[in-house]
Amino acid sequence: MIQTALDLIRKRWDFDVLVMENMFGDILSDLAGGLVGGMGTSACAEIGDHTGLFQPAHSSAPDIMGQNKSNPMAASLSGGLMLDDLSEKLERPKLAGAAGLIKSAVYKGFEENLLRPMKFGSDMGTKEVTRQVIDLIH
Secondary structure: OHHHHHHHHHOHHHOOOOOOOHHHHHHHHHHHHHHOOOHHHOEEEEEOOOOEEEEEOOOOOHHHOOOOOOOOHHHHHHHHHHHHHHHHHHOOHHHHHHHHHHHHHHHHHHHOOOOOEHHHOOOEOHHHHHHHHHHHHO
């Protein structure tokens, strides 16, 4: 596990899917989240043959509940993963197109400094970031 953690930092492009028990998965998913900007940007998809669970990779943050401080990017990107999965399972390519719109909006938002979550010390709260993603999709 220590070697895997080190390789995840040094050669992250060599990894796609890691299958492991929950304890080590939690540790490495936290590490991987840090590599992409923190847990607030880490989407998660647990996909089975017939069902899937799509959610942010992070847990709840009751200490900031109702304060407009959480980063909604992981939830948005998890929704995109869900649409991709449904597109494949239901053979509906338009759903994959919708997933692409979400992903493109998030990437463009960060590239053009239109998304500035408080998580990164910036000026946009949960509502403002969400509105900006919606505007970028339209």
